[in-house]
Amino acid sequence: MKQKVFSLLLATVFLSTGLLAQGKFFTKTGKVYFNCTGGIEPIEGTNKSTTCVLDSKSGAIQFSMLMKGFEFEKQLMMEHFNENYVETEKFPKATFVGQIANNSEINYAKDGTYPAKVKGKLTIHGETRDVEAPGKITVKGGKIIATSDFKVQLSDYKVGIPSIVKDKISNDVKINVDLLLDPLKG
Amino acid sequence: MRKTVLLVVLLVNVFVLAQAQKGEPDLLSLVDDGKKEKEFITNAFKATRVINGQSIEFLGNGVLDLRILHRFGFVNTGIKNLFGLDQANMRIGIDYGISKRVMVGFGRSNVNKELDVFVKYRPIWQADGPGGSPVSVVLVSGMTYNTLPWTNPNRENYITSRMGFYNQVIIGRKFSKSFSLQLAPIFVHRNLVDSITDNNDTYALGIGARMKLSNRVAFVMDYHPILAGRQTGTEDPMSIGFDIETGGHVFQLHFSNATGMNEKAFITETRGKFWKGDIRFGFNLSRVFTIVKPKTYRK
Numbered sequence: 001m002k003q004k005v006f007s008l009l010l011a012t013v014f015l016s017t018g019l020l021a022q023g024k025f026f027t028k029t030g031k032v033y034f035n036c037t038g039g040i041e042p043i044e045g046t047n048k049s050t051t052c053v054l055d056s057k058s059g060a061i062q063f064s065m066l067m068k069g070f071e072f073e074k075q076l077m078m079e080h081f082n083e084n085y086v087e088t089e090k091f092p093k094a095t096f097v098g099q100i101a102n103n104s105e106i107n108y109a110k111d112g113t114y115p116a117k118v119k120g121k122l123t124i125h126g127e128t129r130d131v132e133a134p135g136k137i138t139v140k141g142g143k144i145i146a147t148s149d150f151k152v153q154l155s156d157y158k159v160g161i162p163s164i165v166k167d168k169i170s171n172d173v174k175i176n177v178d179l180l181l182d183p184l185k186g
Numbered sequence: 187m188r189k190t191v192l193l194v195v196l197l198v199n200v201f202v203l204a205q206a207q208k209g210e211p212d213l214l215s216l217v218d219d220g221k222k223e224k225e226f227i228t229n230a231f232k233a234t235r236v237i238n239g240q241s242i243e244f245l246g247n248g249v250l251d252l253r254i255l256h257r258f259g260f261v262n263t264g265i266k267n268l269f270g271l272d273q274a275n276m277r278i279g280i281d282y283g284i285s286k287r288v289m290v291g292f293g294r295s296n297v298n299k300e301l302d303v304f305v306k307y308r309p310i311w312q313a314d315g316p317g318g319s320p321v322s323v324v325l326v327s328g329m330t331y332n333t334l335p336w337t338n339p340n341r342e343n344y345i346t347s348r349m350g351f352y353n354q355v356i357i358g359r360k361f362s363k364s365f366s367l368q369l370a371p372i373f374v375h376r377n378l379v380d381s382i383t384d385n386n387d388t389y390a391l392g393i394g395a396r397m398k399l400s401n402r403v404a405f406v407m408d409y410h411p412i413l414a415g416r417q418t419g420t421e422d423p424m425s426i427g428f429d430i431e432t433g434g435h436v437f438q439l440h441f442s443n444a445t446g447m448n449e450k451a452f453i454t455e456t457r458g459k460f461w462k463g464d465i466r467f468g469f470n471l472s473r474v475f476t477i478v479k480p481k482t483y484r485k
Contacts, residue, residue: 026217053213062213068225074476075246076434083229084401084431089363162402165433184216 023056023108025144025181032065032177036154038170045070045081052179054144059103061118063096085159086125094124096131106137113138118148127157135177144181151175224315230322230360230368232429233436233472234281234289234306236394237408238444238452242322242358242368244308245283248478253279253293255447257468260458270466277447282477287311295447297455302448304328312359324356330450347378350450354392364398372410374453385415390422390453396429404429406438410453417454424460425468438470 030050037043050065067088072078082088098120100106106114116135121128135148154161154171161169231241234251245251259273267273279293279302287308294301310323330350336343352375358368370392379386390410398404408425427440443458443465445451458464 024213024216028217051214051217053217055211055213058211060211060213064214071480073479075249075480076474076476078246079229087401168433 024053024184025056026053026184027051027179027181030063030065030177030179032175034070034173034175036170036173038166039168041168042073043077043169045072045078047071050177050179052146052181053184054100054146054181056103056106056108056144059100059106061096061098061100061120063094065094066092067094067124068092085161091124091126094122096120096122098122098131100137106139108139108144111139111141116146116148122152124152124157125159129156142183144179146177146179146181148177149174222315224313224318226318227312227314227322227360230312230358230366231394231396231406232404232431233438233470235438235470236368236392236396236406237425237427237438237440237442237470238423238447239370239372239392239394239408239410239449240304240306240324240326240354240356241394242308242312242324242356242366244286244306245281245289245474246476247283247285247480248476249283250475250477251281251283252473252475253277253281253291254471255279255468256471257442257445257447257466259466260463261441261465261467262463275445275447293448295451297445297447297451299333300448300451301331301333302328302450304449321357321359324358326352326354326356326449328352328449330448350374350376350454352449352453354449356392358394364404366396368392368394370394372449372453374450376450376454379417381418384417388415388417388454389413399428402431406440408442412453419457420454421456421459423452423456427468434473436470436472438472440468440470441465442468 028051029048030052032047032050033044035044047065047069049069050063052063054061067086068082070081072081098118101117101119106116114137116137118133118135120131122131131150131152133148133150135146138145152173152175154173231243233241234243234245235241255277257275259267259270261269263270275297277293277295279291281289281291283289289306292303304326306324306326308322308324310319312319312322332348352372354370354372356368356370358366360366372390372392374388376386390412393409395407396404406427406429410423412422421443423442423444425440425442425444427438430437430439443460444456445466446455
């Protein structure tokens with residue numbers, strides 16, 4: 001009897017967590033690229049270990065990434081990025097908590113490409129700002145490819161640029177997000 | 187009995203579901219396996235040298251560092267020598283990072299017209315997370331070669347007499363974002379010394395520390411008390427200074443009693459008494475160039 005109860009409990013808990021996972025998609029290897037070149041020298045970095053979870057039912061979408069995970073062409077640039085600009089030891093993570101505004105227009109059951117509007121709160125360098133970004137969601141064989149290009153301002157996130165490098169670093173940061181989301185199994 | 191069981195099961199499930207639906211659902215926790223990755227600690231020091239001595243810091247893979255070092259005369263020689271600036275000793279050198287754990291360097295000082303070459307290896311790298319070491323351990327091995335004319339050309343002189351060697355173990359730790367400390371016992375051997383009473387072997391303990399004052403400025407101290415085999419008439423090299431970072435350069439401005447800019451020279455040839463005012467102004471200028479782009483970097 002006891003065993004039966006226990007297995008029933010276990011089974012239903014699994015079922016309900018399974019229910020929670022249903023319709024959700026995720027990745028841990030999402031790519032985020034940024035570029036804030038101001039002068040001749042390209043200033044750009046890529047993070048290839050961004051975590052993202054998308055709930056296709058509600059349209060909720062959340063990101064988390066370790067800022068230290070940004071890779072640069074130049075070691076010195078990486079050092080400056082971590083030490084002087086975004087202070088990764090003090091603010092290790094960047095997060096985004098948001099919503100696909102037009103989620104009802106996206107049919108996750110049918111292959112195709114859908115435009116998406118994402119709204120939410122982006123936290124970088126300990127500062128949180130509302131952002132809106134246009135994106136594209138491609139449903140293909142049960143997986144989702146999500147891409148987005150948008151811009152943020154360094155000054156909004158209190159990333160200080162010393163005057164000596166003012167013309168090398170642009171305050172406008174172009175951000176490019178590229179994700180391949182797999183279905184989340186509960 | 188059966189009813190209560192069913193009720194409990196139901197409640198547990200409702201609880202699980204309710205937890206997840208509450209407010210802004212935390213979707214990320216669904217994929218968080220709680221595993222922490224091993225993370226190597228970087229930027230314990232601004233440069234690969236504390237001031238005179240080697241630090242636990244390395245150049246990146248494929249990075250070349252052009253280093254220009256100056257040591258002026260004693261500040262206490264006064265205005266007639268422009269507080270030592272009339273007299274300049276320098277070393278120009280190139281370091282190169284072969285991998286993240288191995289670097290080599292080469293340089294020439296005008297003091298004794300001396301060449302020096304070293305290899306530096308980091309077997310243990312301080313890291314956070316599972317299996318991470320609390321300290322970094324670095325090994326340095328180098329050689330110096332004096333190219334001055336023989337002081338006594340009449341006797342039989344050997345090429346090997348121009349050589350000196352040093353071996354060092356550095357144990358260091360970045361304690362916090364701003365504070366790093368290292369202990370670095372060093373052994374210096376000179377093949378030829380001035381007189382019969384001098385020691386060929388000298389042992390010293392390097393103590394290096396950094397305290398960051400801001401993101402771009404740090405206070406550094408580099409002290410090498412000599413433990414055994416002191417060359418007659420020499421003092422313990424002591425240096426204090428500031429690391430200042432501007433774009434691609436690191437300036438290390440400091441005051442020191444040492445003239446030598448390689449390990450053999452500053453450990454066995456420092457004659458100034460730091461605490462009696464025999465202090466020199468000096469600077470290290472470092473400019474790095476990326477020669478080989480990292481393979482992992484892809485747009």
